[in-house]
Each structure stands twice: as C-alpha cells, then as structure tokens.
Amino acid sequence: MCVSNAELSDSESTLEPKLRLVHQNGLDFEVPSRSMFDGSPSRRAFLKAAVAAGGAAALSACLDRAPADPVPSGTAEFDTLPDRQHAWNDVCATDEHGNVEVPYHHVLLYLDVSGSGPPTKTERATVERAFHVLDRAYERTHEGLIWSVGYSPRYFKRFDESLPAEIDLPEPRALSPFETPEFDRQDALVHLAADRADVVLEAEQALLGERDEANGVAVETDLSGVFSVADRRTGFVGAGLPAKHQSDLNGIPDGNPVPEQSPLFMGFKAGFAKNQATEDYVTIADGPFAGGTTKHVANLRQRLRDWYDEEDQYHRIMKLFSPGHAEQGLVEGIGENLGDDSGIDTMLDRIRDDAEAFGHVGHAQKAARANRDADGNVKLLRRHFESADDDVAALHFPSLQRGISDFEAVREAMNGTDLTEIPTIRQRVNNGILEYIFVKHRGNFLVPPRRLRALPTPTGDAPMPNE
Ligand code: HEM
Structure with missing residues (x-):
C-alpha cells in the first residue's frame, strides 16, 4: 500500500476517532482507531501503511497519534550493549x-557507500557516531528499537585484502532451477525493527539525516555523507496484520480468506522455538568476526489465490507442514496448539512414503531434512515478516546462520528436486508451497559483531571514533 497522505478524521457513527488514509491514487478508506498501544489489528494496520509510505508525512501522521507512553530511551554506556548485533531473542x-x-x-x-574503494577512517567514525545516535535514543528492546547492519560480499571487494577463508559469504545466486531473482549486491543492509511504527520511521530518518532529534536525542551525525539509499523495503508481522491488509493486495484472493489471528498471509504461525537455531548456534565462533553471523535475505512474492480457493485446510496443513500432520490432525487453526515445536522431526524419514501415499510432501518436512546437524541441532534462525510494498503480498525472509552454505543447503532441500522422481511430485506442484511463492530478490550479508559494525575491513578493523 502506498500512502501519500494520512490524517485523522472523526467518526460520526462511533465515539472512537477514525483514521482516514488517502492513497496516491486518490482512493481513501477509514479504519477505526483505538488507543495507541492496544495492539489492535486496525491500529497496527494504519501504522503498517505509514511505515510503507515512509517519509516525513508518514512519520508526522504516526507522531500525531503518538501514545502517552514515552518510547524507552537507550544508553550512552555503549559497552553495556551486546557484542552480537543479532542478539534479538532476549x-x-x-x-x-x-x-x-x-x-x-x-x-x-x-545502502551503497558513496565513493569507490575502501572507506576512510573518518567515514568509519561518522558511521559509528550515527549508529550511536540510535543506541542513545532507543532502548534496545521491541518496545524501543532493535536493529543491525550487515555488509555484502561486494562491499568487502573494495579492499585489497580478502575476508578470512572461514567466513562463508558467497555472492548471492539462484538457489532453485526455477527462479530468476534479482541479486541484492548493495554494500550494506540496515534492518530496523520495532513494535511502534513511529520508532522505525523516526530511526530511519535520523540515520539518513532527515531530522534533528530522535526520541529526544540530538542527531549530531548521520549516514548521509557516507551512504546513499539504494533501496528501501518495509514489512510487518503479527496476529491481525495480514488479515487486515488482505483486501488491498495483489496475491490475496477476494473474500478475505486470511484468518484473523494469523501472523502470516498463508494462515499459520511459523518460527516455533524448537525449530529455530539458537543465537549461539548461528554465531561465528572464531577469527576477527567472532560474535557475528551471516544473513541471507530473500524476498518472495506470494500468489495465494489457489492456496485459499482450491485447497482446504487439510491440504494446506499437508503442504505447509507434512501429510502426517494433516492425517493425524496435529494442527488446529493457525497452529497455536503446536506449542514450541512443529513436531516435524518425526515426519522426516517417511517423506518418500508420504509422497507415494498422499501425493504430497510438506514444506517444513522437506526443509527440515537439511536443517539439523549431526547432533540434531537446528541450523537456521529465521526472522521473516510479510510485506505489502507496491500493493503486492510478499515475504521478506531474513535467515541467520553460521555460513551461507547452510542456508543454501536448506533451500535445496526445500526445492525437493530429489523427490520429483516420484510421479505425483512435480517441481512446483504437490511439492510443499512452491506453487505459491516466487523468489524476487536474494542477498547475502555478514553481520559483524557490534565492535566492527561501522564499515569493517575484511581483516576485522573498524576503529571507533574515540580511537
Ligand atoms: C511464504 C513463505 C513461507 C511460509 C508461509 C513458511 C511457513 C513455514 C511454516 C508454517 C513452517 C513450520 C513451522 C516452523 O518450524 O516454523 C516452516 C518451517 C520452515 N521453513 Fe518456511 N515458510 C516460508 C518460506 C520459507 C523459505 C523461503 C524458506 C527457505 C529455506 C523456509 C525455510 C523453512 C525452514 C528451514 C523451516 C523449519 C523446518 C525445521 O523444522 O527445520 N521457509 N515454514
């Protein structure tokens, strides 16, 4: 959804004020508002639209509706912040x-670094000072702001030296025989995340030098002299948001089929604790980048007409989880009843039998085959969220792992090409959810430890401003 303007208007039919969102194409609609932090789907719907629109007007629309609760402040005691930028779970x-x-x-x-060649020490100091603004301004929690910055293989090519051999960070490539993604080779990726839309927007503008203060902290330094914005993408996740936006989006059929409580467009929960790698597991253990991790970010378009119009819940569970999950009735509703474990591990050995017996294999069932190490540990930490950029239903899929090869192996397992020798399984039909998702972008990034977050060299040097 693109929103060029957003304003409040009073409802005549209810005591609650209503939001009026005015689209670029001149259409508008109203969403009832509740208190700022009630977390209601309609409230978050408005904020999601504002984040997608970006810019000063969107921010001021959010701020006009700013809650009485202050945004918790950050710290100038930078050493109290975790060295792992990806330490988000806590x-x-x-x-x-x-x-x-x-x-x-x-x-x-x-982001792209403006000049060619390696960045200077002065540029590094500028970047670190700009990042310090966010550290000072926002508590590092979901109620404040959580964020990280990563650097691409192309960024590290600016230097004469190479990354250490143990850093597994190839250029992005197509990971299935049936995709033609654009490759994200920009120098850096900043990922901002917060429960409050006004916080992500304000933090973005502070970083880009478009405002003088952020949550009461002066923006003394920003990134604008060092980086330019090559692309900007937005998203949202959480119960209620996908349902609220379904009627506006390409890729979602008429009839509002996305369940109200689903955090994702496909109608189920994902990211169960026992099916996720720990932060410890995805952390690079040794070398100059110890404490860092690698991040693959895919962007996938979703076309869910047949998902909702031709499949029933039984077959959706079969395709997303596994035939066993459907047969045994393991998933109720959006899958809340699964607790902290999808239960997929008991379904892995039977995948070929399932293909023969049910004519289907499950998405999680396929992917999990490559997502365990020899000791049974999960390898990938998925942190995906939905997108309505350009009015298209899509998924931003950041995945953290020690090395990009781990991600590539899981994606290959998810392709299920090995299963297509069974007659009922085609490359994109009866093969998990591949019929409904289309990869548009892939990018690989190294997320260095915090001490190296400002324009690191491949050998792990990034002097702080006070050095
Ligand atoms: C719209 C797209 C997608 C949706 C709706 C989706 C949904 C799900 C769901 C519901 C599960 C089972 C619950 C869980 O363990 O979280 C799952 C598991 C998983 N998915 Fe996806 N997924 C999508 C795309 C992808 C992509 C692109 C990958 C890339 C490799 C992927 C990798 C995985 C992995 C590794 C698991 C965990 C399997 C295990 O237990 O090891 N998913 N997904």
Whole structure:
C-alpha cells in the first residue's frame, strides 16, 4: 500500500476517532482507531501503511497519534550493549509457549557507500557516531528499537585484502532451477525493527539525516555523507496484520480468506522455538568476526489465490507442514496448539512414503531434512515478516546462520528436486508451497559483531571514533 497522505478524521457513527488514509491514487478508506498501544489489528494496520509510505508525512501522521507512553530511551554506556548485533531473542516479545515474536514493524534499508574503494577512517567514525545516535535514543528492546547492519560480499571487494577463508559469504545466486531473482549486491543492509511504527520511521530518518532529534536525542551525525539509499523495503508481522491488509493486495484472493489471528498471509504461525537455531548456534565462533553471523535475505512474492480457493485446510496443513500432520490432525487453526515445536522431526524419514501415499510432501518436512546437524541441532534462525510494498503480498525472509552454505543447503532441500522422481511430485506442484511463492530478490550479508559494525575491513578493523 502506498500512502501519500494520512490524517485523522472523526467518526460520526462511533465515539472512537477514525483514521482516514488517502492513497496516491486518490482512493481513501477509514479504519477505526483505538488507543495507541492496544495492539489492535486496525491500529497496527494504519501504522503498517505509514511505515510503507515512509517519509516525513508518514512519520508526522504516526507522531500525531503518538501514545502517552514515552518510547524507552537507550544508553550512552555503549559497552553495556551486546557484542552480537543479532542478539534479538532476549529483547523480543515471546508468546505463552516461549516462541520469540519479532517486532511488528520493519524497514530494510539497502545502502551503497558513496565513493569507490575502501572507506576512510573518518567515514568509519561518522558511521559509528550515527549508529550511536540510535543506541542513545532507543532502548534496545521491541518496545524501543532493535536493529543491525550487515555488509555484502561486494562491499568487502573494495579492499585489497580478502575476508578470512572461514567466513562463508558467497555472492548471492539462484538457489532453485526455477527462479530468476534479482541479486541484492548493495554494500550494506540496515534492518530496523520495532513494535511502534513511529520508532522505525523516526530511526530511519535520523540515520539518513532527515531530522534533528530522535526520541529526544540530538542527531549530531548521520549516514548521509557516507551512504546513499539504494533501496528501501518495509514489512510487518503479527496476529491481525495480514488479515487486515488482505483486501488491498495483489496475491490475496477476494473474500478475505486470511484468518484473523494469523501472523502470516498463508494462515499459520511459523518460527516455533524448537525449530529455530539458537543465537549461539548461528554465531561465528572464531577469527576477527567472532560474535557475528551471516544473513541471507530473500524476498518472495506470494500468489495465494489457489492456496485459499482450491485447497482446504487439510491440504494446506499437508503442504505447509507434512501429510502426517494433516492425517493425524496435529494442527488446529493457525497452529497455536503446536506449542514450541512443529513436531516435524518425526515426519522426516517417511517423506518418500508420504509422497507415494498422499501425493504430497510438506514444506517444513522437506526443509527440515537439511536443517539439523549431526547432533540434531537446528541450523537456521529465521526472522521473516510479510510485506505489502507496491500493493503486492510478499515475504521478506531474513535467515541467520553460521555460513551461507547452510542456508543454501536448506533451500535445496526445500526445492525437493530429489523427490520429483516420484510421479505425483512435480517441481512446483504437490511439492510443499512452491506453487505459491516466487523468489524476487536474494542477498547475502555478514553481520559483524557490534565492535566492527561501522564499515569493517575484511581483516576485522573498524576503529571507533574515540580511537
Ligand atoms: C511464504 C513463505 C513461507 C511460509 C508461509 C513458511 C511457513 C513455514 C511454516 C508454517 C513452517 C513450520 C513451522 C516452523 O518450524 O516454523 C516452516 C518451517 C520452515 N521453513 Fe518456511 N515458510 C516460508 C518460506 C520459507 C523459505 C523461503 C524458506 C527457505 C529455506 C523456509 C525455510 C523453512 C525452514 C528451514 C523451516 C523449519 C523446518 C525445521 O523444522 O527445520 N521457509 N515454514
């Protein structure tokens, strides 16, 4: 959804004020508002639209509706912040089963370093000072702001030296025989995430030098002299948001089929704690980038007409989880009853039998085959969220792992090409959810430890401003 303007108007039919969103194409609609932090789907719908629109007008629309609650402040005691930029789990909300819920609102800023060649020490100092503004301004929690910055293989090519051999960071490539993605080779990716839309927007503008203060902290330094914005993508996740936006989006059929409580467009929960790698597991253990991780970010378009119009819940469960899940009735509704474990591990050995007997294999069932190490540990930490950029239903799929090869292996397993020798399984039909998702972008990034987050060299040097 693109929103060129957003304003409040009073409802005549209810005591609640209503939001009026005015689209670029001149159409408008109203969404009833509740208190700023009631977390209601309609409230978050408005904020999601504002994040997608970006810019000063969107921010001021959010700020006009700013809650009485202040945004918790950050710290100038930078050493108290974790060295792992990807240490998000402890500062995210969790559900009643202990599953981590990433914040509601997200902005992905793809940045290019303005000059050619290696960045200077002065540029590094500028970048670190700009990042310090965010550290000072916002508590590093979902109620404040959680964020990270990563660097691409192309960024590291600016230097004469190479990354250490143990850093597994290839250029992005097509990971299935049936995809033709654009490759994200921008120098850096800043990922901003917060429960409050006004926070992600304000943080973005502070970084880009478009405002003088952020949550009461002066923006003394910003990134604008060092980086330019090559691309900006937005998203949202959480119960209610996909349902609220379904009627406006290409890729979602008429009839509002997305369940109200689903955090994702496809109608189910994902990211159960026991099916996720730990942050420890995805952390690079040795070398100059110890404490860092690698991040693959895919962007997938979703076309869910047949998903909702031709499949029933039984077959959706079969395709997303496994035939065993459908047969045994393991998934109720959006899958809340699964607790902290999808239960997929008991379904792996039977995948070929399932293909023969049911004519289907499950998405999680296929992917999990490559997502365990020899000791049974899960390899990938998925932190995906939905997108309505350009009025298209899509998924931003950031995945953290020690090395990009781990991601590539899981994606290959998810392709299920090995299963197509069974007559009922075609490359994109009866093969998990491949019929409904289309990869548009892929990018690989190294997320260095915090001490190296400002324009690191491949050998792990990034002097702080006070050095
Ligand atoms: C619209 C797209 C997608 C949806 C709706 C989706 C949904 C799900 C769901 C519901 C599960 C089972 C619950 C869980 O363990 O989280 C799952 C598992 C998983 N998915 Fe996806 N997924 C999508 C795309 C992808 C992509 C692109 C990948 C890339 C490799 C992927 C990798 C995985 C992995 C690794 C698992 C865990 C399997 C295990 O237990 O090891 N998914 N997904």
